[in-house]
Amino acid sequence: MPEGPHAERITVVGNVNLDVVVAGVAELPPPGTERIVPSIAVRPGGSAANTAVTLANLGRNTVLVGRVGDDGTARLLDEELNLPGLHAHLVRAPGESTSVTVAAEAPGHDRAFLSALGALADMDSSAVPSDALASRYLLLSGYFLLPVMRGERARELFSSARRAGARTALDTGWDPGDWSADTRTEVLRLLECVDVFLPNSDEVCALADDSDVDSAARTVAASSGTTVVAKCGSRGALVVTPDGSVTECPTPRVRVQDSTGAGDAFNAGLLHRLADGASLVEAAGYGVRVAATVISRPSHDRRFSPADVLPEQRDEVVSR
Ligand SMILES: Nc1ncnc2c1ncn2[C@@H]1O[C@H](COP(=O)(O)OP(=O)(O)OP(=O)(O)O)[C@@H](O)[C@H]1O
Numbered sequence: 001m002p003e004g005p006h007a008e009r010i011t012v013v014g015n016v017n018l019d020v021v022v023a024g025v026a027e028l029p030p031p032g033t034e035r036i037v038p039s040i041a042v043r044p045g046g047s048a049a050n051t052a053v054t055l056a057n058l059g060r061n062t063v064l065v066g067r068v069g070d071d072g073t074a075r076l077l078d079e080e081l082n083l084p085g086l087h088a089h090l091v092r093a094p095g096e097s098t099s100v101t102v103a104a105e106a107p108g109h110d111r112a113f114l115s116a117l118g119a120l121a122d123m124d125s126s127a128v129p130s131d132a133l134a135s136r137y138l139l140l141s142g143y144f145l146l147p148v149m150r151g152e153r154a155r156e157l158f159s160s161a162r163r164a165g166a167r168t169a170l171d172t173g174w175d176p177g178d179w180s181a182d183t184r185t186e187v188l189r190l191l192e193c194v195d196v197f198l199p200n201s202d203e204v205c206a207l208a209d210d211s212d213v214d215s216a217a218r219t220v221a222a223s224s225g226t227t228v229v230a231k232c233g234s235r236g237a238l239v240v241t242p243d244g245s246v247t248e249c250p251t252p253r254v255r256v257q258d259s260t261g262a263g264d265a266f267n268a269g270l271l272h273r274l275a276d277g278a279s280l281v282e283a284a285g286y287g288v289r290v291a292a293t294v295i296s297r298p299s300h301d302r303r304f305s306p307a308d309v310l311p312e313q314r315d316e317v318v319s320r
């Protein structure tokens with residue numbers, strides 16, 4: 001465990017971008033035409049940035065490491081990420097552009113995303129300053145959106161973090177290449193350097209090539225020796241240890257206003273409590289409450305304080 005001023009800190013490395021969220025778009029207008037939409041909101045996004053912002057909302061001293069262009073988008077991100085407790089270390093890539101995601105949403109439709117990787121396309125572990133490694137936890141988030149960071153580079157990053165005394169966590173997100181056998185081998189090998197793996201249910205099933213979440217998470221945990229905390233949407237989360245124990249943490253029932261970033265908020269709540277020394281099951285219980293708190297707030301008002309986190313419910317944990 002690291003000692004000194006950063007012993008309680010969490011470092012999040014990964015995808016930072018600008019989100020442009022367009023409301024009221026089920027499909028694009030025909031070429032050559034224009035349509036007025038109810039609103040277009042611009043805000044920081046990317047799973048690493050979302051997690052870091054939620055950690056800062058929870059009062060955690062947090063470092064966010066990403067790579068951006070030398071453009072107005074990066075300056076806007078600097079401003080938006082200037083939050084108490086959050087140190088954003090965004091490496092500037094001269095001549096490159098900052099990653100932007102456009103999300104089109106409409107009632108009754110799944111969101112459609114268009115993303116340009118920009119400066120993320122060349123982000124490797126050299127973006128991570130050595131003094132950012134000595135934290136309680138180092139989370140790598142958005143792995144598949146960082147093509148140069150994959151494989152050996154990510155293993156080196158986790159190994160350096162472990163040498164600096166940090167515990168390691170990984171959220172890959174969905175593989176845009178749909179989980180080939182080579183990719184599955186790559187991720188399983190990377191998990192040897194990871195203490196806590198944070199997939200969602202689809203991701204862990206794809207990784208294990210098994211349609212049942214419980215058995216997929218058990219297989220991954222047993223073969224890698226890594227604890228798997230699988231996020232299962234409205235079912236909550238499953239904590240699966242390498243010895244095969246499975247604990248289910250149901251989520252509080254909430255009226256979902258905007259489910260974007262649910263997984264990132266969960267990761268923040270879980271790591272925040274793990275960094276305080278809580279057990280995995282306690283920490284996952286907090287993770288589901290933080291996720292439920294965030295997704296039940298409107299998209300334009302996601303700032304919250306620890307006092308806003310939904311209270312614990314009785315009988316919420318089931319072990320088997
Ligand atoms: N409909 C819901 N009701 C209550 N809680 C939810 C709901 N959807 C998600 N959550 C909470 O958020 C957590 C993460 O959501 P999910 O399983 O969808 O992860 P994800 O797919 O990684 O999310 P994201 O869409 O952010 O990538 C869940 O484990 C659960 O605690």
Ligand SMILES: [Mg+2]
Nearest residue numbers: 173200263264
């Ligand atoms: Mg996710």
